[in-house]
Structure formats: C-alpha cells, structure tokens
Amino acid sequence: MTDIVLPLKGLVVLEFCQYLSGPSAGLRLADLGARVIKIEHPEKGEAGRKLSIKNLWVGSDSLLFHTINRNKESFTADLKDAEELQTVKQLIAKADVLIHNFRPGVMEKIGLDYSTVKQINPSLIYAEISGYGKAGAWQGKPGQDLLLQSITGLAYASGDQGDAPVPCGVSIGDNLCGAQLVQGILAALIRRQKTGQGALVETSLMESLLDFQFELLTTYFASGQQPVRSKISNANPLLSAPYGVYATQDGYLAIAMMSLAQLATAIDCHILHSYSQSDAFAKRDEIKELIAQHVAGNRSSYWLEKLHAAGLWSMEIMDWQQLSTHEGYLCLEMEQTINVPGADITTTRCPIKIDGSRIYSGTPAPLLGEHNQKIQEEILSEHLFTQPKL
Amino acid sequence: MKLLQDIIVLDFSQFLSGPSASLRLADMGAQVIKIEKKGTGDICRQLYVSDVMIEGESTIFHAINRNKQSYAADLKDEDDLKKIKQLIAKADVMIHNFRPGVMKRLGLTYDDVKKINPQIVYGEVSGYGDEGPWKGLPGQDLLLQAISGLSWLSHNKDKKPTPTGVAVVDILTGTHLAQGLLAALYRRGALGIGGLVQVSMLESILDFQFELLTCFYNDGGQLPQRSAISNGNAYLSAPYGIYKTADGYIALAMGDIPMLGKTLVCNELDSFQDKDEWFSKRDEIKNVLTEHLGPQTTAHWLSLLEPAGIWCSEVMDYDMLMQKDAYKLLHMEMEVRTGAGHTVRTTRCPVRIDGKMLDSTLGAPVLGEHNAEIEEQFSVTP
Numbered sequence: 001m002t003d004i005v006l007p008l009k010g011l012v013v014l015e016f017c018q019y020l021s022g023p024s025a026g027l028r029l030a031d032l033g034a035r036v037i038k039i040e041h042p043e044k045g046e047a048g049r050k051l052s053i054k055n056l057w058v059g060s061d062s063l064l065f066h067t068i069n070r071n072k073e074s075f076t077a078d079l080k081d082a083e084e085l086q087t088v089k090q091l092i093a094k095a096d097v098l099i100h101n102f103r104p105g106v107m108e109k110i111g112l113d114y115s116t117v118k119q120i121n122p123s124l125i126y127a128e129i130s131g132y133g134k135a136g137a138w139q140g141k142p143g144q145d146l147l148l149q150s151i152t153g154l155a156y157a158s159g160d161q162g163d164a165p166v167p168c169g170v171s172i173g174d175n176l177c178g179a180q181l182v183q184g185i186l187a188a189l190i191r192r193q194k195t196g197q198g199a200l201v202e203t204s205l206m207e208s209l210l211d212f213q214f215e216l217l218t219t220y221f222a223s224g225q226q227p228v229r230s231k232i233s234n235a236n237p238l239l240s241a242p243y244g245v246y247a248t249q250d251g252y253l254a255i256a257m258m259s260l261a262q263l264a265t266a267i268d269c270h271i272l273h274s275y276s277q278s279d280a281f282a283k284r285d286e287i288k289e290l291i292a293q294h295v296a297g298n299r300s301s302y303w304l305e306k307l308h309a310a311g312l313w314s315m316e317i318m319d320w321q322q323l324s325t326h327e328g329y330l331c332l333e334m335e336q337t338i339n340v341p342g343a344d345i346t347t348t349r350c351p352i353k354i355d356g357s358r359i360y361s362g363t364p365a366p367l368l369g370e371h372n373q374k375i376q377e378e379i380l381s382e383h384l385f386t387q388p389k390l
Numbered sequence: 391m392k393l394l395q396d397i398i399v400l401d402f403s404q405f406l407s408g409p410s411a412s413l414r415l416a417d418m419g420a421q422v423i424k425i426e427k428k429g430t431g432d433i434c435r436q437l438y439v440s441d442v443m444i445e446g447e448s449t450i451f452h453a454i455n456r457n458k459q460s461y462a463a464d465l466k467d468e469d470d471l472k473k474i475k476q477l478i479a480k481a482d483v484m485i486h487n488f489r490p491g492v493m494k495r496l497g498l499t500y501d502d503v504k505k506i507n508p509q510i511v512y513g514e515v516s517g518y519g520d521e522g523p524w525k526g527l528p529g530q531d532l533l534l535q536a537i538s539g540l541s542w543l544s545h546n547k548d549k550k551p552t553p554t555g556v557a558v559v560d561i562l563t564g565t566h567l568a569q570g571l572l573a574a575l576y577r578r579g580a581l582g583i584g585g586l587v588q589v590s591m592l593e594s595i596l597d598f599q600f601e602l603l604t605c606f607y608n609d610g611g612q613l614p615q616r617s618a619i620s621n622g623n624a625y626l627s628a629p630y631g632i633y634k635t636a637d638g639y640i641a642l643a644m645g646d647i648p649m650l651g652k653t654l655v656c657n658e659l660d661s662f663q664d665k666d667e668w669f670s671k672r673d674e675i676k677n678v679l680t681e682h683l684g685p686q687t688t689a690h691w692l693s694l695l696e697p698a699g700i701w702c703s704e705v706m707d708y709d710m711l712m713q714k715d716a717y718k719l720l721h722m723e724m725e726v727r728t729g730a731g732h733t734v735r736t737t738r739c740p741v742r743i744d745g746k747m748l749d750s751t752l753g754a755p756v757l758g759e760h761n762a763e764i765e766e767q768f769s770v771t772p
Contacts (some may be wrong), residue, residue, distance in 0.1 A: 005577065005581070005583075007573035007574050007576055007577035007585070008573055008576065008577075020601075028569060032569070032570075032573045033573075053601065053602075053605060053625040053626065054605050054609060054625055054669075055666070055669070056605060056608065056609060063604060063605065063608060064601055064604075066604075067600060067601050067604040068600075068601070132716060132720075133716075133719065133720050135719050136715060136716040136719040136720075137715060137716050138716040141703075142643070142701045144643045144644075144701050145643075146622050146623070146630065146631075146632075146641050146643045146703075147641055147643055147701060147702070147703035149641075150632065150639075150641035150703045150704070150705040150706065151703050151704065151705070151706050151711060152706075152711065153706055153707050153708045153711055154556070155632060155639075155641075155705055156707045156708075157554070157555030157556050158544055158545070158552055158553065158554050158555040159544075159545055159549075159552060159555075163545070163549075164620075164632055164634060164639060165632050165639055165705050166544055166545050166552060166632075167544065167622050167623075167631075167632060167641075168543075168544050168554045168558070169543030169544040169545075169614075169616070169621065169622070169623050169624055170540070170543055170598060170599055170601075170602065170623075171601070171623075172554070172558065172598075175562075175598060176561070176562075176565070177740075179562070179565035179566070179569065180565070180740050180741050181741070182565075182569050183414055183418070183565065183568050183569060183572060183741065184393075184418075184741040184743065186569065186572035186573055186575075186576060187393035187394055187418045187419075187572055187743075188393055188743065189576050190393060190394065190397075190572065190575050190576055190579060191391060191392075191393045191394075191395070193576065193579040193580070194391075194579070195391060197391075199393070199743055199744055200742075200743070200744050200745060201741060201742075201743060202741070202742040202743075202745075203740050203741045203742070204720075204740070206720065207720060207722060207740035207741075208740045210720075210722050210737055210740065211737055211739070211740035212556060212558075212561055213556055213737075214453045214454075214736065214737045215406075215440075215449070215450045215453050215454070215556070215557070216556065216708075217453075217708070217736070217737050218449050218450070218452060218453035218734065218735070218736040218737065219440050219442045219449040219450070219453075220708050221723065221734075221735035221736065222442050222444060222449050222734070222735070223442045223449075225442075226707055226708050226709055227708075229555065233550075234555060235532050235535075235553040235555065236532070236553075236555050236556070236557070237555055238440040238450065239440070240441070243532065244532075244553075245532075245536070245541065245550055245551055245552070245553060247550060252536075252550060252551050254532050254533055254535070254536035254541075254553070256528075256530045256531075256532045256533055257530075281441040308527075313528050313530050313532075313533060314533070315527075315533040315536045315537050316536065316537070317536045317537075317541055317542075317551045318536065318537045318538075318539060319539050319542050319613050320539040320542075320603065320606050320611070320613060320614075321611060321613060323537060323538065323539055324606075324611070327522055327523050328518055328522045328523050328524035328537075328592075329592075330522075331519065331521050331522035331523075332519050332522070332590075332592065332593055332596075334593060334596050335607065345604070345607075345608055346604070346607035346608055347600065347603075347604040347607065348596055348597055348600045348603055348604065350597070351566050351589060351590075351593035351594050351596070351597035352566050352567075352569060352570040352573075352587065352588075352589055353570075353586075353587070353588040353589070354570065354573075354574065354585060354586070354587060355585055355586050356586055356588070
C-alpha cells in the first residue's frame with residue numbers, strides 16, 4: 001500500500017447524492033484516490049444518515065451510512081439559500097466531477113443543472129443518476145431498487161418455475177447503476193485529459209438493470225420466448241441441466257455447466273447415461289429431478305471430491321460464517337477497520353488491486369459538516385483544490 | 391470525439407467477466423480486439439450456451455461480443471506469439487482471465503509485457519485471487535454465488551439457497567475491471583506510467599454484499615434471516631417484498647405500516663404502531679398483507695397506493711415491460727450486424743454521454759475475421 005500511486009489522486013468530486021446508487025459511485029472514486037466531498041443539507045444531512053438496517057447505529061448515523069460513505073468529506077450548504085448556493089458554485093468552479101441522484105427537475109429548480117453549471121466550469125464532468133430516465137410517464141416515480149427489479153423483469157430470473165417472482169436480496173440496481181456511472185465518469189476524464197472538454201454522463205437504474213440482463217434480453221429478442229425458470233433448482237433460466245443448487249445429506253451443492261455423460265460417470269448416476277446431451281435443455285426438469293434424488297443420498301464433501309477429481313465445476317454452498325473462517329477468504333484480507341471515534345467498524349475494502357497492492361482506507365465517514373471550516377478556509381485562501389493533480 | 395477514441399484494447403479473455411468489461415470499453419469508443427484461439431475461439435462461442443442460436447453460436451456470445459474485432463492466433467506457436475507481441479507493443483490495454491499460471495507459461499505476464507510496452511495497462515481477472523487454497527479452481531459464476539453467501543439472501547426462509555438467475559458475479563467483476571483499467575488509463579495520461587489492475591470474482595461478489603457484510607462483521611457474526619413470506623431483503627422490515635394479487639404481482643418497498651393499512655383499507659395493520667415491530671413481526675404483517683392483497687387486481691391496489699405516494703410497482707415480465715411507453719422511450723434496444731451478415735437485436739450501453747446514446751451497429755466478429763486488417767494496422771511482420 002505504501003508505494004501505490006492511487007490513480008485518481010488530486011481529483012475533486014462533489015457528491016450531491018443520497019442513499020446508495022450515487023454514494024457507491026463516490027466511494028469507488030474515493031478509494032481510487034479522489035477527494036470526495038459530500039454536499040449536504042445543514043440540518044437534515046444526507047437522508048442515508050438516518051436509514052438503518054437491522055437498527056445498527058454508530059453515534060448518530062446508521063452503520064449503513066458509515067459503510068457507504070467512509071473515506072469522504074462533508075460540507076453543508078442550504079441550496080435554497082442564495083448566498084450558500086453561491087459558495088457551492090465556487091466549489092463547482094474548481095471541481096473535476098459532480099455527481100447527483102436527485103429526481104429529474106430538482107437540480108434544474110436549484111439552478112445547478114448541467115447547462116447552467118457548465119457556464120461556471122466548462123471542463124466539469126457532470127454525472128447524474130435517475131430512476132427511469134428523464135422522459136416519459138415514469139420519470140417521477142421513486143427510483144427504488146426493489147421497484148426497478150420488479151418492473152425490469154429481473155424478478156422472473158430467480159427462483160423456480162411456479163414460485164412468485166423472486167427479487168435479488170441485495171440492492172442490485174443501485175449497485176450496478178453506481179458502477180456504470182463510475183465507468184462513464186472515468187472515460188470522460190480520459191477524454192478531458194486530451195481535449196480539455198467536460199461532459200455530461202447520465203445513467204438510470206432502469207437502464208442499468210436492463211443492461212445487466214443483456215444476455216437474457218438478447219435471447220428473448222431472438223426467440224420471442226420469455227425465459228422459463230426450471231421447475232427444480234433454477235439458477236439461470238437460459239441454462240440446461242444440471243446447472244443449479246442441489247440438497248445433499250448435510251448441505252447444498254452448486255453444480256455448474258458440464259456434459260451429462262461426464263456428470264453421470266463422476267457421480268455414478270447410471271440413469272443419466274440414458275439421456276443425450278441435447279436432452280439437457282429439452283428434458284431439463286426431468287434430468288434435474290434425477291440428479292436431486294441421487295445427490296440427496298450422500299454428503300456434500302463426498303460428491304465434491306468426485307466432481308473435482310473429474311475436473312467438473314462444482315462448489316459447496318457456504319454461509320458467511322463458513323466463508324469468513326475459510327482460508328480461501330482469509331488470504332484475500334478483504335476486511336478493514338475504520339476508526340470511528342468511540343467505535344471501530346469492520347467493513348470491506350475496494351475490490352480492485354492496483355500495481356499488485358490492495359487498497360485500504362481507514363478514514364471514517366464524515367460527521368455532518370465536519371469539513372466546513374477547512375473547505376471555507378480553502379475558499380478564502382484561494383487555494384481551493386490546488387493540491388497537485390497527477 | 392468519443393470518450394475512448396484511439397484506445398486499443400487486446401482482450402485475451404473468455405466467457406463473460408473479462409469480455410463484459412471490454413464490451414463497455416468498446417461502447418465508449420475503444421478499439422477492442424479479441425485475441426482468440428485458432429480453430430475454436432472464445433470458449434463462449436460453443437460452451438456457455440442457451441438453446442437459442444445465431445450462426446451456430448449462442449445468443450449469449452453475440453450479446454457479449456458485439457462491437458469487437460477478432461484476431462485468431464495460437465499462443466503456443468512461436469510465430470503467432472511473435473505477432474501477438476507486436477500487437478502488445480502498440481496496445482494501450484490488455485485483458486485476460488486465464489487461470490493463474492497460464493500467462494507465465496506463455497511469457498505474457500505483466501512483468502514480461504512491461505518490457506515490450508512499459509505504458510501498457512494490464513488487466514487480470516481471476517476467480518479467487520492468486521493465492522490460497524481456491525486459486526486453481528474454476529472461477530464460474532454459480533460457484534462464486536455458492537461460496538460467497540449470496541445465495542442465502544434471496545427467496546423465502548423455507549427455500550433452498552437461491553442463486554440470482556443472471557450471471558451477477560461475472561458482470562460485477564467486469565465492471566470493477568473496467569473501473570480499474572479506466573482509472574489506470576487516467577493515471578497514464580497524467581504520469582505516463584502503465585499499471586497492473588487485478589480483480590477477482592470472489593472479491594467482487596464480496597464487495598457487492600458490502601452493506602450486509604458490514605452488518606455481519608459488526609453484529610457478532612449473525613447470519614441473515616430471510617423472511618418467511620415475500621422476502622425482498624433479509625435485512626429490511628415489512629412490507630418490503632413482492633405480493634400476489636388477483637391478476638399478477640405487486641412490489642412494496644419501504645413504508646409506514648399504519649399508513650399503508652389506511653391506504654389499503656386494511657384495519658388489521660393499525661395495530662402495528664411500534665416501528666420496531668415492523669421488523670420483529672414482519673412475517674405476521676406480511677401475512678396480513680398477503681391475505682388482504684390477494685383478492686383484488688394489481689391495478690386496483692396501485693390506484694390506491696400511488697396517489698398516496700407509497701413506494702410500489704407492478705411486477706412485470708419481459709412481455710409486459712415491452713408494451714410500456716416508458717420502456718420504448720428509453721430506446722434500450724438496437725440492432726447490430728454480425729461479421730457474417732446477420733442482424734441481431736440486443737441492448738445498448740446504459741450510459742449516455744453529452745445527451746447521446748452510445749450505439750454501434752457492429753455485431754460480434756467471426757473468428758479471425760480481422761487478422762489481415764489488424765496486421766496491416768499494426769504493421770505486423772512475420
């Protein structure tokens with residue numbers, strides 16, 4: 001970590017975001033070396049400060065807020081107050097990137113929409129996230145993860161045929177949307193390096209979740225047939241038997257794609273030999289049922305040994321307790337400690353390694369307005385954001 | 391000017407994780423050249439198959455590899471390897487997702503390649519990182535979902551561990567790779583130095599669960615408990631989830647239970663005034679909701695909920711979604727023409743730049759389609 005040159009060092013990002021989609025983008029940019037400043041309302045702060053899961057709190061902010069907003073600064077301003085808005089514009093004039101995830105129309109009302117802001121700073125990368133895009137009947141709908149999973153068809157990809165639609169139990173729309181935004185921002189910064197030109201980068205939860213399903217959708221466009229979840233052990237509606245999760249005597253086994261003949265031999269399931277490879281799609285449920293009956297008769301480790309010996313793709317299903325004590329997890333050193341006054345928090349680090357080094361940052365999430373004075377002084381001294389860029 | 395104009399990417403990767411990263415770079419304007427094995431090509435051309443085919447290859451291959459070129463080479467053949475090194479000398483980025491050790495045998499590790507091209511940005515994808523007991527195992531999406539705990543987060547309590555039915559690990563790993571490559575390209579623009587970017591599927595799928603894992607780490611290692619009914623997120627209170635109606639399904643996100651009761655004219659919900667109970671008694675509340683929502687249509691419930699500002703939505707499959715104006719207005723679909731001349735309908739890049747969609751009509755290449763063109767562009771000598 002000591003000799004690593006963080007790639008975004010010196011860049012300044014202003015984050016006008018709440019909850020997860022925008023702030024997760026801010027977090028990634030911070031971990032890669034940018035200085036990320038949250039612009040928050042002086043009294044209320046970012047709404048995510050008060051959103052908790054499992055009722056876990058660290059001081060007056062939720063643990064969730066600390067998870068998403070570590071390694072950032074906080075500057076408060078009431079954007080409806082003319083004088084404070086002016087101060088924010090001074091910051092924007094010197095910033096490299098601005099991110100927001102307000103609903104369409106909000107930034108226009110405040111007077112910080114792209115066409116206005118680019119007058120102050122033509123080389124700014126202005127990045128925005130909406131729920132459903134900025135046109136049409138849905139633009140005013142709440143851009144909330146579960147709702148977007150529900151309308152984009154994603155909930156029909158998981159679970160078995162006959163089950164109600166099953167959403168992914170993680171905020172996948174928010175997460176992917178934040179990731180797409182980061183890609184757009186970084187590519188725009190690369191162009192700016194060559195041309196000096198700023199950019200408007202837009203994405204939405206809806207577009208991000210449709211992009212996520214690009215394999216399923218392309219298949220749907222080609223066939224005109226909706227994806228069909230298998231009746232047993234569905235793990236991807238596009239894929240044939242044996243792809244899925246099966247119960248064993250003492251747990252569960254994930255079995256990925258492989259030829260039926262190899263599987264039959266590896267696990268001594270002779271009846272499978274009577275199926276040809278083309279049956280893997282046509283008789284998917286029937287074959288999966290036979291596999292399910294067969295593997296239920298022994299322990300996961302027993303099967304795993306046989307499958308791995310044959311070079312076939314299978315792993316045991318693990319929970320976090322099993323995973324977090326396993327050497328395969330421990331060697332990644334994925335956890336890091338954040339020193340919040342009065343309480344150390346353990347969280348995950350950035351998943352990207354640069355020049356062979358893992359990226360850690362123990363800087364905690366900011367208190368509301370924690371960096372007001374420092375940033376005010378920078379404004380007055382006219383040294384605003386003049387730390388050397390790369 | 392396109393964002394990544396004049397950036398040349400050599401993509402040695404196969405399947406989905408690496409190729410999804412290079413797809414995004416291609417969308418943003420980079421020239422992406424797939425380096426594929428002579429004769430067979432990217433394994434995805436044959437192995438990772440849906441039962442819907444285009445030109446004898448799966449729809450999946452076509453979705454992932456549009457807007458790319460193909461250069462066929464046998465990396466074990468000395469002459470071919472020599473040519474590949476000439477390409478590497480002039481490339482900006484290279485990507486691979488071979489298992490640890492393969493590039494070493496070929497003499498194409500970052501350390502090797504740096505000698506030919508010190509400014510290259512070298513991206514590497516592994517399944518489980520490059521050390522530890524799992525490093526040699528296949529990095530396949532379902533297997534990573536299996537070991538990372540992810541499959542214990544979706545579906546109801548009495549159900550088996552349930553994987554997400556889309557290759558979520560591959561896609562997230564691809565986004566992280568693209569982020570790292572772009573950040574390193576930015577640094578190269580400033581400092582003139584190359585860089586090594588490494589991601590693994592395991593780290594990426596752990597990062598994806600960061601909110602929930604952080605709870606687990608700080609809450610004494612308690613495992614997630616999926617709700618028994620309409621589980622939408624193991625960590626959230628009622629009503630969060632999907633409910634059956636008389637003619638379909640409705641999704642309810644976070645909401646105030648008594649207010650929801652009033653809006654739905656469901657008096658039983660009045661008794662849940664204590665916010666803490668929305669979590670501790672979530673199955674009880676969800677049961678009340680299930681009984682109440684079942685007899686009436688989705689449209690009926692939406693007509694009550696939407697005016698009250700409650701976060702809700704109809705649950706749609708693709709047939710339903712495609713009929714909606716809001717979907718059509720996004721113009722998310724585009725047609726590309728493959729190297730063999732077929733038209734394929736697929737989705738576009740989800741990012742817009744300067745108000746414009748990033749569409750491209752170029753489809754997936756035929757194996758080796760661009761060998762001559764690329765050798766000319768790079769002035770390759772035998």
